Structure formats: structure tokens, C-alpha cells
Amino acid sequence: MCDHHSRDKKGSVCRCGGGLPVEKFMQPCLLILLKQHSSHGYDLIQQLAEFGFSERLDPGSVYRTLRRLEDEGLVTSHWDVGEGGPARRLYSLSDEGEEMLHAWAVHIRQQRKRMDVFLERYQSLFSKEN
Amino acid sequence: MCDHHSRDKKGSVCRCGGGLPVEKFMQPCLLILLKQHSSHGYDLIQQLAEFGFSERLDPGSVYRTLRRLEDEGLVTSHWDVGEGGPARRLYSLSDEGEEMLHAWAVHIRQQRKRMDVFLERYQSLFSKEN
DNA sequence: AATCCATATAGACAAATTACACATAGAGAG
DNA sequence: CTCTCTATGTGTAATTTGTCTATATGGATT
Numbered sequence: 001m002c003d004h005h006s007r008d009k010k011g012s013v014c015r016c017g018g019g020l021p022v023e024k025f026m027q028p029c030l031l032i033l034l035k036q037h038s039s040h041g042y043d044l045i046q047q048l049a050e051f052g053f054s055e056r057l058d059p060g061s062v063y064r065t066l067r068r069l070e071d072e073g074l075v076t077s078h079w080d081v082g083e084g085g086p087a088r089r090l091y092s093l094s095d096e097g098e099e100m101l102h103a104w105a106v107h108i109r110q111q112r113k114r115m116d117v118f119l120e121r122y123q124s125l126f127s128k129e130n
Numbered sequence: 131m132c133d134h135h136s137r138d139k140k141g142s143v144c145r146c147g148g149g150l151p152v153e154k155f156m157q158p159c160l161l162i163l164l165k166q167h168s169s170h171g172y173d174l175i176q177q178l179a180e181f182g183f184s185e186r187l188d189p190g191s192v193y194r195t196l197r198r199l200e201d202e203g204l205v206t207s208h209w210d211v212g213e214g215g216p217a218r219r220l221y222s223l224s225d226e227g228e229e230m231l232h233a234w235a236v237h238i239r240q241q242r243k244r245m246d247v248f249l250e251r252y253q254s255l256f257s258k259e260n
Numbered sequence: 261a262a263t264c265c266a267t268a269t270a271g272a273c274a275a276a277t278t279a280c281a282c283a284t285a286g287a288g289a290g
Numbered sequence: 291c292t293c294t295c296t297a298t299g300t301g302t303a304a305t306t307t308g309t310c311t312a313t314a315t316g317g318a319t320t
Contacts, residue, residue, distance in 0.1 A: 021277095040269095042266095042267060042269080059268080059270090063270060064270080086267065089269075
């Protein structure tokens with residue numbers, strides 16, 4: 001998940017991976033994708049790459065997140081037994097989910113502002129020296 | 131931590147609190163504050179408000195984070211038994227901590243970019259209608 | 261027909277993380 | 291003597307994360 005510097009010798013992941021937990025930020029991204037058009041999990045995994053998720057994002061976490069969203073009433077699903085290929089679950093955004101999407105947008109703007117505060121402070125600290 | 135809409139009837143916190151986990155984002159903020167000048171925990175708690183942390187941020191989580199940063203070698207501390215008031219631990223940024231601060235800045239810029247992608251997509255979806 | 265790969269969904273689990281409540285203690289004010 | 295402010299911590303239950311593994315269908319390749 002953290003690509004900006006490599007893992008250390010011991011094989012542990014880097015310690016600054018905390019900005020955006022994968023499954024948390026995945027939620028508003030899924031909602032916005034489903035606002036555009038209903039689709040199924042496997043397809044959503046591909047589309048999530050546009051939001052900066054790893055191209056080999058763990059499918060299990062996506063399906064788990066989708067099911068949680070459904071538990072919360074933010075999306076609905078029904079089995080789509082089309083011709084060819086295994087049965088797949090087609091997800092759609094609910095009205096409640098669209099409301100939550102708006103709440104997320106407000107929240108994310110706030111979080112971005114906090115990051116701006118940090119980055120401005122960082123730059124003013126390190127811009128003049130060396 | 132999430133102020134943009136109230137808690138629901140059951141008393142549970144709102145579900146879109148995931149942008150920036152408190153203790154994770156606290157780490158680079160503490161590093162940048164200690165880059166400016168060494169200080170002790172109680173003082174850092176006040177200063178963290180500038181980064182958008184709640185004014186009644188749990189002190190325990192701050193002290194715990196500071197100790198973890200010390201375990202990782204990013205900060206150093208020694209007891210400051212000054213005149214008046216209880217003894218307090220004075221924290222300073224280490225060289226390794228300053229390096230980590232740079233890594234965090236890169237990371238946070240990336241995360242901010244992902245939020246931009248989300249917000250642009252959000253606005254283009256909802257700008258034209260009504 | 262046997263094998264392999266892409267599609268598609270899901271469960272299990274250890275470790276980390278969170279929020280919150282609680283514990284301890286010195287010092288000055290009233 | 292009690293209250294509040296300063297100052298630093300511990301405990302813990304519940305949630306969340308990342309990762310690994312399981313299962314099944316169907317098309318393509320050999």
C-alpha cells in the first residue's frame with residue numbers, strides 16, 4: 001500500500017502508512033462508482049485503481065467492504081445469473097448511500113484541509129534551509 | 131472526532147470517520163512540532179489543536195503515541211524536573227525522526243492527491259444537476 | 261481430456277488500532 | 291481542606307486491518 005519507499009531489510013512494511021486506511025477510504029470510492037452505474041465486485045476492483053488503490057488490491061477486502069455497506073443499507077445487491085461465467089452480485093447505490101456520499105465529501109474536504117495545514121507547515125520549515 | 135454531523139440515536143459514532151485515524155496522523159504532527167522546538171506532552175496536546183485535532187483530545191493517546199515514537203527511535207526524551215509543577219518529560223526530535231518526517235510529507239502528499247481525485251470526481255458528478 | 265488461467269465471491273484469523281474510561285500525583289488558589 | 295490545573299500514564303473491549311486461503315465457473319491452450 002505504501003509505494004514511496006521500499007520495505008526495510010526485516011521485511012516489515014513502512015511505518016508511515018497511516019494517512020488513509022485502505023478499507024475506510026474504499027467506502028466513499030465504491031459509493032461514487034456505484035453512483036455512476038451499478039456494477040459487480042470484480043468490476044469495482046478494477047475501477048478502484050483510478051482512486052490510487054493498488055492494482056493487486058486484495059479482492060477479499062473489497063467484497064467484505066461491499067457486504068458491510070449493504071449491512072448498513074448504503075448499497076443493495078441481487079444475484080445476476082447472466083449467461084456465461086459464474087453468478088455475480090450486482091450492487092447498486094441506495095438513497096441512504098447517496099446521502100452518505102455527500103457526508104463523506106464534506107468529511108474528506110475537512111481531512112484534506114488538515115493535510116494542507118501539515119504540508120504548509122512542513123514547507124515553511126524546510127524551504128529556506130540548505 | 132467527526133464534527134460535520136451529529137451522532138445517531140443509538141449513540142454510536144458516525145460511520146465516516148475514517149479519513150485520518152487520530153493516532154496515525156498525530157505522529158507526523160508531533161514530529162513537525164518537535165522539529166520547531168522540543169517540548170513536553172502536555173504542551174504538545176495544546177499545539178495539536180492547530181492541526182485540527184479535537185480541543186479535548188484524549189491525553190492518553192498522545193502520551194502513548196509519544197512513547198511509541200521513542201521506542202522507534204524517532205524522538206528522545208529526558209525528565210525535566212524544573213522548579214514548580216510536577217516533573218515532566220521533555221521530548222526532542224532525533225535525526226531518524228527528521229528523516230521519517232520527510233517520508234511522511236511524501237506520503238501525505240500522495241494521500242492528498244487521492245482525495246483530490248475523489249473530490250473532483252464527486253464535483254463533476256453533482257455539479258450540473260439541480 | 262487435461263491443464264491452466266481469468267472471472268467471481270467469500271471465510272478465517274492474528275495483529276494492530278481505536279476510543280474511552282480510569283489512575284496517579286504535585287502545586288497553587290480560595 | 292478541597293478544588294482545579296498541570297502533567298503523565300494504564301487498562302481494556304471492540305473494531306478494523308491486512309493477508310491468506312477456499313470455492314466454483316468457464317474459456318483457452320496443449
